Amino acid sequence: MTAALRDDFIPDAEPPALVVDELTTQIRVGRTWYDAVRGISFAVRPRETLALVGESGCGKSLTALSVMGLLPAGVGRVSGGRIVVDGVDMTAADEPTRESMRGDRIGMIFQEPMTSLNPVLPIGFQVAESLIQHRGLSKKAALNRARELLELVRVPAAASRLDAYPHQFSGGMRQRVMIALALACDPKVLIADEPTTALDVTIQAQVLALMADVQKREGLALLLITHNLGVVASVADRVMVMYGGDVVESGPVRAFFARPSHPYSEALLAAMPRIDGDTPLQPIAGQVPTLTQMPTGCRFATRCALRHDRCAELPPLTPVGDDPNHLVRCWARMSP
Amino acid sequence: MLRFVIKRLILAIPTLWAVLTTVFVLVRVVPGDPTIAILGDQASEGARAELRDKLGLSKPILAQYVDFMSQILTGDLGRSLSTNRPIADDVLAVLPYTIELTLAALVVGTVLGVPLGVLAAKNRNGFADWFARIFSLAGVSFPAFVSGILLLLVFAVELRWFPVISSANAADPVERLRALVLPALNLGLLMVAYVTRVTRSGMLKALSEDYVRTARAKGLPYRTVVWRHAFRNVLVPIVTVVGLYLGVLIGNAVLTEIVFNRPGIGKLIVTALNQRDYSLLQGLMVVSAFAIVLANILTDLTYGLVDPRVKTQ
Ligand SMILES: Nc1ncnc2c1ncn2[C@@H]1O[C@H](COP(=O)(O)OP(=O)(O)OP(=O)(O)O)[C@@H](O)[C@H]1O
Numbered sequence A: 001m002t003a004a005l006r007d008d009f010i011p012d013a014e015p016p017a018l019v020v021d022e023l024t025t026q027i028r029v030g031r032t033w034y035d036a037v038r039g040i041s042f043a044v045r046p047r048e049t050l051a052l053v054g055e056s057g058c059g060k061s062l063t064a065l066s067v068m069g070l071l072p073a074g075v076g077r078v079s080g081g082r083i084v085v086d087g088v089d090m091t092a093a094d095e096p097t098r099e100s101m102r103g104d105r106i107g108m109i110f111q112e113p114m115t116s117l118n119p120v121l122p123i124g125f126q127v128a129e130s131l132i133q134h135r136g137l138s139k140k141a142a143l144n145r146a147r148e149l150l151e152l153v154r155v156p157a158a159a160s161r162l163d164a165y166p167h168q169f170s171g172g173m174r175q176r177v178m179i180a181l182a183l184a185c186d187p188k189v190l191i192a193d194e195p196t197t198a199l200d201v202t203i204q205a206q207v208l209a210l211m212a213d214v215q216k217r218e219g220l221a222l223l224l225i226t227h228n229l230g231v232v233a234s235v236a237d238r239v240m241v242m243y244g245g246d247v248v249e250s251g252p253v254r255a256f257f258a259r260p261s262h263p264y265s266e267a268l269l270a271a272m273p274r275i276d277g278d279t280p281l282q283p284i285a286g287q288v289p290t291l292t293q294m295p296t297g298c299r300f301a302t303r304c305a306l307r308h309d310r311c312a313e314l315p316p317l318t319p320v321g322d323d324p325n326h327l328v329r330c331w332a333r334m335s336p
Numbered sequence B: 001m002l003r004f005v006i007k008r009l010i011l012a013i014p015t016l017w018a019v020l021t022t023v024f025v026l027v028r029v030v031p032g033d034p035t036i037a038i039l040g041d042q043a044s045e046g047a048r049a050e051l052r053d054k055l056g057l058s059k060p061i062l063a064q065y066v067d068f069m070s071q072i073l074t075g076d077l078g079r080s081l082s083t084n085r086p087i088a089d090d091v092l093a094v095l096p097y098t099i100e101l102t103l104a105a106l107v108v109g110t111v112l113g114v115p116l117g118v119l120a121a122k123n124r125n126g127f128a129d130w131f132a133r134i135f136s137l138a139g140v141s142f143p144a145f146v147s148g149i150l151l152l153l154v155f156a157v158e159l160r161w162f163p164v165i166s167s168a169n170a171a172d173p174v175e176r177l178r179a180l181v182l183p184a185l186n187l188g189l190l191m192v193a194y195v196t197r198v199t200r201s202g203m204l205k206a207l208s209e210d211y212v213r214t215a216r217a218k219g220l221p222y223r224t225v226v227w228r229h230a231f232r233n234v235l236v237p238i239v240t241v242v243g244l245y246l247g248v249l250i251g252n253a254v255l256t257e258i259v260f261n262r263p264g265i266g267k268l269i270v271t272a273l274n275q276r277d278y279s280l281l282q283g284l285m286v287v288s289a290f291a292i293v294l295a296n297i298l299t300d301l302t303y304g305l306v307d308p309r310v311k312t313q
């Protein structure tokens, strides 16, 4: 747990609701397993928002799915490290224990609101289902609670829409339903995997504000996955930048934006649209190497202007700048 | 839902009209003079003219068409040429046997095919999957009369579990059921093959959908995820194949009835062919057409039950 808690910045704070320690997740290509997430560590405390950013394919979703225990069977596996959710070691637990944690103490919101709800089941029941499963509520009581949850996420006329089906809802409304669904059992940890990417710009802001609001009210630990640095600046407390399965930089949001230190973070910020922060990031020159062609040392070396001989060896995460919790993984940027 | 039912029933009217017109035309464009077919080529011109009058064939074609349609609308299928009994009575007398056989086959096909398909998808490339794939390949490759004879040889002649000579019209319900088992299996196994295939591929697709991941993220037991979340979505393709296959079953029931020597529409068709009973044949075609249109209506109505998107559109 030492590595995970190195970035403590609130002394005497509550213990973290989610601890990920040296997590390595592998993906099978043909007969070989490749590291798609390489020994990443972080912790999220109640009421705290940790943003996970990085280009497409850098391993953000795999990290989330590893925490949930929902990696695609036969294709993905956790090959090392520890995941502790609300004090329960998920990596050591058996499947029934993990089932009892999912949807109860840890919830997840997915990127695709259009396909993440079951088209043939009523909305109310889909929200109520985990209450029936984990809390043993009667269907009636669970539906009653589902109505309250839908009101909480501001679905208009919630009471009359319990029997409606997903196709009768817009994308933004469906994502609200997904939030209600994930919050049903008052989880300690919420993972939101690009919850607004698929939505209209105006709806994006509404949904984010709603999530931030609910999070503060319920005291959730939120792991927010995004590739929008504007979102990071406005809602996150801390940020973690991933590249090719490695954490390349992490730290408090203010310190990060004041002094982005990894060449990849700099490139991300430079590519960030100025005014609205809503359009997707401009691509950075070059491409992320595929899993089978990852360099052994620093994985960003193939695209990096500061590359030199030492980059064949993976640099450690080391403090940079004034804030002791601001860490960077780059030989060129290590404070001497 | 009621509006959906009514809408569907209204939509069936043009279909039925088209089918009936096709039967009418088909019977009349088949080459050869029906009076020669019935009376033989030695018949006198007078006898043939008399028969033509009796059949209504001497009237103008449009008048024949009006007669044909109005008769059917009043439930009258005309009289048999060979027995002179009302065709509707003859058909109604054997129809229950065919319905009984078709429904039993439908049950066999669904009750065996659906779980086998789900099991195969759940254990992809496992034992159940290989069994299901080989079984459904064999199932669709066997003609009904071959599998029927095999079933008879094994279970009736060798093992003597079931009667060889069918007593489908026995008064004793147990006897009647015993007589139904082999024909229903024969007719149903073919359907098991199709239902298994559709269920398996539908489940494989459904299990990889985002909403299944959501269901798992809720912490539901895998069994609940499979049946409540994935399987519900596969009901639409299953109902489609069952509905389509109901039409095929009605046709295949004929072969099975003949192999197992059961009373039913199949045997009546053979009789009609042997006797060259042209009006009986036409009546049977009309009845089969109605049955298939009815099967399609039932299929569509079932869509409304299994897929909320259908009735709220
Ligand atoms: N089911 C899978 N099968 C094969 N490879 C996969 C699978 N899921 C992820 N990968 C691979 O693992 C790597 C990380 O993928 P991941 O989905 O975590 O990316 P991401 O950071 O979430 O990207 P995005 O922003 O596009 O969602 C990628 O190289 C991807 O190709």
Ligand SMILES: [Mg+2]
Residues within 6 Å of the ligand: A060, A061, A062, A193
């Ligand atoms: Mg992703």
